[in-house]
Amino acid sequence: MRKLLNSVSVLSVMLAAQMSLSSSRAEDKLEALAKSEDNWAMQGKNYSANHYSTLTLINTDNVKKLRPAWSFSTGLLSGHEGSPLVVDGKMYIHTSFPNNTFALSLDDPTRILWQDKPKQNAAARAVACCDIVNRGLAYWPGDGVTPSLIVKTLLDGNVVALNADTGATVWKIENSDFKVGSTLTVAPHVYKNIVLIGSSGAELGVRGYMTAYDVRTGEQKWRAYATGPDSDVLIGDDFNKANPQYGQKGLGTATWEGDAWKIGGGTNWGWFAYDPGTNLVYYGSGNPAPWNETMRPGDNKWTMTIWGRDLDTGQAKFGYQKTPHDEWDFAGINFMMLSEQKDKDGKERKLLTHPDRNGIVYTLDRTDGTLISADKIDDTVNVFKKVDIKTGLPVRDPEYGTRMDHLGKDICPSAMGYHNQGLDSYDPTKELFFLGVNHICMDWEPFMLPYRAGQFFVGATLNMFPGPKGDRQKGEGLGQIKAYNAITGKFKWEKMERFAVWGGTAATAGNIVFYGTLDGFIKARHSETGELLWKFKLPSGVIGHPIVYQHKGVEYLAIMYGVGGWPGVGLVFDLQDPTAGLGAVGAFKQLANYTQMGGGVMVFSLDGKGPYDDVNVGEYTAGATSIIWQSPKN
Amino acid sequence: MRMTNLAPALLAGGLLVAMPVSVVLAYDGTTCKAPGNCWEPKPGFPEKVEGSKYDPKHDAKEIAKQQTSIQGMEERNKKRVAYFKKSGKWVYEVDKIPTE
Numbered sequence: 063m064r065k066l067l068n069s070v071s072v073l074s075v076m077l078a079a080q081m082s083l084s085s086s087r088a089e090d091k092l093e094a095l096a097k098s099e100d101n102w103a104m105q106g107k108n109y110s111a112n113h114y115s116t117l118t119l120i121n122t123d124n125v126k127k128l129r130p131a132w133s134f135s136t137g138l139l140s141g142h143e144g145s146p147l148v149v150d151g152k153m154y155i156h157t158s159f160p161n162n163t164f165a166l167s168l169d170d171p172t173r174i175l176w177q178d179k180p181k182q183n184a185a186a187r188a189v190a191c192c193d194i195v196n197r198g199l200a201y202w203p204g205d206g207v208t209p210s211l212i213v214k215t216l217l218d219g220n221v222v223a224l225n226a227d228t229g230a231t232v233w234k235i236e237n238s239d240f241k242v243g244s245t246l247t248v249a250p251h252v253y254k255n256i257v258l259i260g261s262s263g264a265e266l267g268v269r270g271y272m273t274a275y276d277v278r279t280g281e282q283k284w285r286a287y288a289t290g291p292d293s294d295v296l297i298g299d300d301f302n303k304a305n306p307q308y309g310q311k312g313l314g315t316a317t318w319e320g321d322a323w324k325i326g327g328g329t330n331w332g333w334f335a336y337d338p339g340t341n342l343v344y345y346g347s348g349n350p351a352p353w354n355e356t357m358r359p360g361d362n363k364w365t366m367t368i369w370g371r372d373l374d375t376g377q378a379k380f381g382y383q384k385t386p387h388d389e390w391d392f393a394g395i396n397f398m399m400l401s402e403q404k405d406k407d408g409k410e411r412k413l414l415t416h417p418d419r420n421g422i423v424y425t426l427d428r429t430d431g432t433l434i435s436a437d438k439i440d441d442t443v444n445v446f447k448k449v450d451i452k453t454g455l456p457v458r459d460p461e462y463g464t465r466m467d468h469l470g471k472d473i474c475p476s477a478m479g480y481h482n483q484g485l486d487s488y489d490p491t492k493e494l495f496f497l498g499v500n501h502i503c504m505d506w507e508p509f510m511l512p513y514r515a516g517q518f519f520v521g522a523t524l525n526m527f528p529g530p531k532g533d534r535q536k537g538e539g540l541g542q543i544k545a546y547n548a549i550t551g552k553f554k555w556e557k558m559e560r561f562a563v564w565g566g567t568a569a570t571a572g573n574i575v576f577y578g579t580l581d582g583f584i585k586a587r588h589s590e591t592g593e594l595l596w597k598f599k600l601p602s603g604v605i606g607h608p609i610v611y612q613h614k615g616v617e618y619l620a621i622m623y624g625v626g627g628w629p630g631v632g633l634v635f636d637l638q639d640p641t642a643g644l645g646a647v648g649a650f651k652q653l654a655n656y657t658q659m660g661g662g663v664m665v666f667s668l669d670g671k672g673p674y675d676d677v678n679v680g681e682y683t684a685g686a687t688s689i690i691w692q693s694p695k696n
Numbered sequence: 697m698r699m700t701n702l703a704p705a706l707l708a709g710g711l712l713v714a715m716p717v718s719v720v721l722a723y724d725g726t727t728c729k730a731p732g733n734c735w736e737p738k739p740g741f742p743e744k745v746e747g748s749k750y751d752p753k754h755d756a757k758e759i760a761k762q763q764t765s766i767q768g769m770e771e772r773n774k775k776r777v778a779y780f781k782k783s784g785k786w787v788y789e790v791d792k793i794p795t796e
Contacts, residue, residue, distance in 0.1 A: 515762065
């Protein structure tokens with residue numbers, strides 16, 4: 063079977079190479095759809111995942127007039143991550159476990175067009191490390207034979223494709239087995255006709271894998287592991303050809319002792335991006351297992367790695383390990399955002415930028431993985447002195463490493479990272495990335511523990527607290543928001559926040575950057591200066607990202623509320639011990655004084671203009687045999 | 697990439713006395729055995745943990761469980777997809793997939 067797969071892979075690579083030679087590339091339907099500002103058709107907005115809207119109706123001059131237009135409660139608590147999708151006049155909303163889905167019409171969002179409520183084994187909750195969150199849905203526009211689909215992941219490990227018009231299940235497959243600790247929180251990512259599914263469970267010793275399925279049938283196309291033999295990791299012959307110093311063959315086993323790679327982590331539960339020009343998909347693999355570094359000598363490849371893989375074959379073109387032999391749980395899954403910029407020598411480059419948990423924001427040439435820049439997200443990062451651009455190696459400060467029989471203190475960043483799962487934005491006109499940043503440091507002491515499939519396999523006790531620029535006495539000042547240039551490495555502006563900016567940002571051509579906060583605000587800052595221009599108090603804290611779309615000439619801003627995720631575990635599960643929740647309880651002890659749980663979507667527009675400006679829209683009409691509604695008059 | 701250890705050079709120069717030992721010997725990630733393989737044990741820790749006091753003593757049976765589980769899922773999915781392609785109907789319960 064493997065032999066057959068490989069020969070098919072080689073053929074596909076050759077075909078892909080031939081295709082990329084042709085000068086014109088046919089744009090696929092989904093890519094085209096994502097370019098319309100009427101839609102927000104995927105997490106990240108477009109294949110480049112830049113989260114940038116060209117809409118200008120809401121801008122720095124009138125943003126103060128933003129008001130709620132309508133809202134929707136999902137009926138569930140716990141963390142609400144990701145964002146809704148907007149396609150063809152409908153909004154698709156996802157929830158925390160049990161991962162319900164709702165479709166609403168933008169013309170009359172009071173009527174739920176369809177809803178999907180999966181029956182899942184409640185035991186899946188027990189193996190979710192960090193709240194029962196989910197990062198969102200994917201949309202596929204259909205091809206005339208198969209209808210348009212909404213693809214979703216379930217915490218229990220299933221992947222489901224629903225008919226986007228009716229909500230009926232088209233296919234449902236098993237990707238992960240929660241009985242061995244493997245769950246799904248990642249959003250599916252659809253590129254062309256392929257849906258990519260990541261994995262979760264490194265805190266339970268799950269060996270990470272990325273899987274590609276045919277979106278029409280659920281058929282598995284390829285599966286690439288993060289550790290183990292090259293044939294499992296899908297390391298091709300030309301892997302890291304441009305940067306052999308990153309390492310090439312055999313390292314998925316050679317950088318581990320014995321069979322430790324079989325429970326080696328490297329799950330990928332973050333965000334992806336795709337470049338149709340290179341046909342590569344970009345994502346990062348997570349932390350090695352266990353957190354106790356002493357139990358896994360070696361570089362632990364290929365965890366903590368930025369990947370460029372062929373979409374059709376899964377073969378890795380490049381892999382750059384950011385954190386060799388992780389000692390801090392700097393799970394390398396954060397977003398990948400694509401841009402085209404001139405480097406310091408004036409050479410036009412195709413780039414990917416990636417702010418990592420480890421406190422470094424990396425920019426690579428996305429055609430071959432060459433490192434362009436690696437800057438500290440904040441000058442208080444102390445685990446690394448710097449990253450050597452030529453070798454790609456981080457220069458560790460042994461003072462801030464971790465090891466058995468030792469309590470490491472004042473380590474920055476903490477395991478929660480200086481950046482986590484938030485999906486941020488990039489304004490291509492200003493060449494600025496708007497980063498929602500954490501400012502949390504920690505003390506860390508590992509302990510020995512056995513591996514039992516299905517049980518937690520962490521092996522470290524943590525205390526986390528605000529970084530040097532925050533208020534350690536009060537337990538506040540845990541976040542920052544910054545505007546960053548990836549070529550110069552300069553921050554155009556930086557602002558402190560009370561709590562970690564966990565959910566990510568969205569930027570618009572109206573010179574605004576929007577983001578939600580854990581204390582329950584949606585905020586708008588001037589993207590040139592960082593000046594706070596507007597905010598609104600939401601029902602609960604935010605761990606998802608805002609989206610911006612246009613419907614019938616009105617620009618809307620939407621965001622999910624519902625605090626939770628890792629920073630919310632103390633609040634969600636009512637924990638008091640500061641070291642509980644993998645150390646997050648102590649760090650976020652003040653959170654419950656500002657917010658409580660919730661779950662829903664709020665939609666804003668200028669002056670609150672919306673579907674119910676005509677009060678008769680959505681009204682019950684006596685004697686009517688079906689729901690009657692009128693389009694709002696423009 | 698610094699392929700050589702600085703310690704001998706520093707020793708020869710008599711600098712070791714003047715510098716904290718940890719600076720010279722501690723694992724800083726820049727001394728590589730091979731490209732992409734730059735791990736070193738920390739001072740006082742073994743090159744291999746097997747047989748040491750840090751031996752994780754993994755149970756081979758436990759460690760094999762994930763791969764067995766994945767193989768099972770892949771086989772069930774194949775049956776589901778094959779029937780879907782043949783019939784146009786999706787049946788999730790593998791034991792309910794018609795054999796004819």
